[in-house]
Each structure stands twice: as C-alpha cells, then as structure tokens.
Amino acid sequence: MLYPNQMASPFVVSSGSRQHVKLSRLFTSCGRHNLFIGRYTQSLSIDTNINPFKVISHNTRVQRCYSSALPIDAIKDSIKSTLLKEASKKDSPFWDETHSGKTHKLKMLNGLNSYANYQVTDEKVDIEQRLSAVVDVDTPLNKPDPLDEWYLETVSPNQTGQFAIHRPSRLLNGDLAVRIPKGVAPLDPYVNDPFVLSRPDVHDISATIGNDLVGTDHPVLNSAARYFFNDEDGGKGKGKQVRPVMVMLLSRAIMQMGGTDTGGYNHILKSQRRLAEITEMIHTASLFHDDVIDNADTRRGKPAAHRAFGNKMAILAGDYLLARASICLARLRNVDVVECMSTVIEHLVRGEVLQIKDSRTGVADIEGYLRKNFYKTASLMAYSCKSAALLGAAGSTCVSSEVIDASYRYGKHVGVAFQLIDDALDFEGSAASLGKPALADLHAGLSTAPVLFAAESHETDLLPAMLRKFKDEGDIDLALKCIREAEGVRRTKELAAVHAELAMDAVVKALEPSPYRDSLVHLACRVVDRSR
Secondary structure: OEEOOOOOOOOEEEOOOOHHHHHHHHHHHHHOOOOOOHHHHHHOOOOOOOOOOEEEOOOOOOOOOOOOOOOHHHHHHHHHHHHHHHHOOOOOHHHOHHHOOOOEEEEEEOOOOOOOEEEEEEOOOHHHHHHHOOOOOOOOOOOOOOOOOOOHHHHOEOOOOOEOOOOOOEEEOOEEEOOOOOOOOOOOOOOOOHHHHOHHHHOOHHHHHHHHHOOOOOHHHHHHHOOOOOOOOOOHHHOOOHHHHHHHHHHHHHHOOOOOOHHHHHHHHHHHHHHHHHHHHHHHHHHHHHHHHHOOOEEOOEEOHHHHHOHHHHHHHHHHHHHHHHHHHHOOOOHHHHHHHHHHHHHHHHHHHHHHHHHHHOOOOHHHHHHHHHHHHHHHHHHHHHHHHHHHHOOOOOOOHHHHHHHHHHHHHHHHHHHHHHHHHHHHOOHHHHOOOOOHHHHOOOOOHHHHHHHOOOHHHHHHHHHOOOOOOOHHHHHHHHHHHHOHHHHHHHHHHHHHHHHHHHHHHHOOOOHHHHHHHHHHHHHHOOOO
C-alpha cells in the first residue's frame, strides 16, 4: 500500500496481487520529487471487465480485490509514459535540487493479510543535521544555466517568407564562411593550429586512459572498457578528441595570463591534463550507453561496443568508465570542479530521458531539441572548459570570474554547433566519412534539426511521417523533399555558425592574445567546417 504524505487527497492502491508491492515501491521512489502521483490513479483505470484496483481513503478499511488477469504491463507502460512526460519538462520538479537534501524513509506499518503498508515520511538523518550546521549542502556552488537563448531568430524567415537581411554568417559555394573576430591571427599550422598545438598534451591521452586509469582484473570488462582507447586498429577508435583538445588549449591560454609561479604552473597543468582524461572517459562512457539505447551498428568506423561484447557488457563497461572517472575527479580535490563534472553526468541522463520521450511521441519542438542536445553534447564541453578555468583559478591571481564564465560559454556554444553540424552531416555525408551510415537518424526515426526546421513550413505533410518515425514507405523521401524546400540543412549549418561565432567572441574578449587563444578560435571554425 502507499500513503503519499505530500498530497491533498491521500489514496491507497490495493490489489490481491503481490504486484502492488512493486508499484508501491515505484511510487515511493517518485515521491521525493513531488511528482503528481494523483495522476497515476487515473491512468490505472484501464478498460477491462475486471477492475483489480480500488481507490480508497485513509479512513476506509482496506479491501482486497482479486484478479487473475492483472494488466500489469499496461500499468507499467502508463506509469512510464507519465514519468517521462513529467521528467522531460523544462521546469519539472523531478530535477529540482531544492529537494535533494530530503531523505524519505519508509515506515513499516501493520498490514492486512500479511501485506505490508508503506508510508513516505520526510525525516532528516542525524549526519545531515550535523553537516547543515557547518556547511550548506543543498545550494549549488555553480549557478545553473537557464538555457533560454538559442539565437533561432537569426535563421528564421520573416513575415514575407524570406530570411533576415542581416546574417551573422554566410555560405560560400555551399561551405560555411564563419566570421573571425578582429585581432586573431590567421590559421598557421606551425603557430596556432589547434590540433598541432595541443599534440604534446593530448597525443597519449588514450594510451594513458587505457593503460593506467581503466585497468580491471576481469578480462572481458577490461577489453570492453579499453575498446575505444587502444591502438590496435591504428587509432581509429580514438575519435577526434575534440574535448581534451579544448581543455588543454584553454588551460594553456589561461596560463599565458600569468599570475602563477613555476611550481604552481606544473601542478595546475597536471590537474588540467587529468581533467582532459576524465572528460574523454565520460564522453566514451556515454557512447557505450547511447549505442545500446539506439541499437547502433557502428561507431568511429568500427563495430559498436555492444556488437563486439554484447549489451550487458557494453553497459557495464560504460558504468565502469563513469566510476573510474568519478574516482579521478575526486582526487582533483576541487569541490567546484567536482560539482561541475557531476552535473554533466546528470545532464547525460536528462538528455536520454528527453530523447526517449521524443522517440515515443515522434515530435519535438526546435527549442526542446536544442536543450536536449545541450544535455547530451554541449554540457560536457561547457563544464569541462569551466572546470579547466576553475583549476587555473586555484593557482593564479589572474583568472577572474569573467574568464571562468567565458570558458563556460565557449564550451557551450562550440558544443551546440558541434551537434548541429552532426545533424547536417547526416544528410550530406557518406558512411565512409561519417563512420556510421548516412541518414542514420531518419532511419532510426529521429527528427533532428533539419527535419524540425522543415516542419515549421511543411507541418501538414511532415508531421504524420514524424509521428510514424518515418517507418512507412515513402516517409524518408518525403522528409528529404521537405528539407530541401525549407532549406533545413542550410539553416542548421547557419545556426551552427552563429554559435561558433559566439564561442569565438567569448574567448577573444576574456583572454589575452596568444597562439593558444587564437587556436581556440580556429578550433571553433574547424567544428563547423568539417566533413565527419
């Protein structure tokens, strides 16, 4: 039985089946987030000749209702849909940190017919009371980003159906031409090329992770965890390593601002290098999990991990990488950085929740889609860059709050641009260049940015296909036609260029001129001007 203690009208769900115990536990786990469990009672009213549930009050004696045909699968599906709908809301209390300090305790009460009743109560444990007297354990150190500005107006048609006259970026011969801020030196492979300049810091990151950070006694788990970090395939599995490159270039650029002695310089740079490794571990763990969820066949030009090791081992390998990353993160001994990078892991989960919700409904609005992309892609880049600045600030007097904020904005906008270009390449690239099949998103039933832009002007034609997840014959051809007519790919690339320019402006204004600062600008250019 369940007695939610935060509802105006408490209710009890009773059943002659032992399944009610599982439901009670599920409801109880949801109670800490103030979800509206009252809605669930409505969803439990399923069309059936046998009604196994009865809603009763606290003052009414519990009655058992026997059923030999308990529709538990339908109930689970209904609960899942309600949870996903609630958790996917931008302001959902499901993610409200103000409730993170509450501990909910189950009290066993005398049950009827040997079934136990459960009641949810809010009781602070003694250790929390002692901690609260010393430090605020509930208030986040880092102010959350409201995620309310995506600059969509720069790529939206005006009332006449034409695009705005002022465009911050443009296409030349089908390629993006991104505006480079004044004062930035032209790209020189010997001076400010981001991948050349960062090579001494990142060339052996995969080897360090594979050999030193993720070793385990279990041979299969060991092979799975190292799957994308070994050199047996010529380094193909390592990927572009954009995130470690960003972290180390930004760390070096901040060091150029001075304020750090030689001993402190070496110590801080060592911690920032470890942060780059942690960033790559978290990213790789997310790939393990994403490929299982999406049932992907390939990743980085080789079979996806779950194809090589099976679903269970791929999930365990991803979990193991996150665990090892968390241990390495704690050893940095910086509370602000720990909170930043832990937030990334939460955001990865939130992004998957939003994607699962979209896959069930088939439709998402463009702002919701960009928010999901931030959680899944840009958050890791944003908070990794911010963490690099925080580590730099720990040993330097020249790293201001403006520099830390600019570092976050650089990573955020590069991350948003990165995913938008990925969306565009899915329609333009080939399997050989992408490392995965072209049009993979459409075939998976996903409505990405080009589709969502096209749906704004072709809703009548495109929406039914989106709801069907492009499963019917002709749906994909229809989507491609609508995207061409609405310039969906072009608008996606233009929006990516806008965010790349915002990233450039952030570091140019906050950091002192140096080859490392300029390399960050050219890295943002590379993100939007790529074919894979």
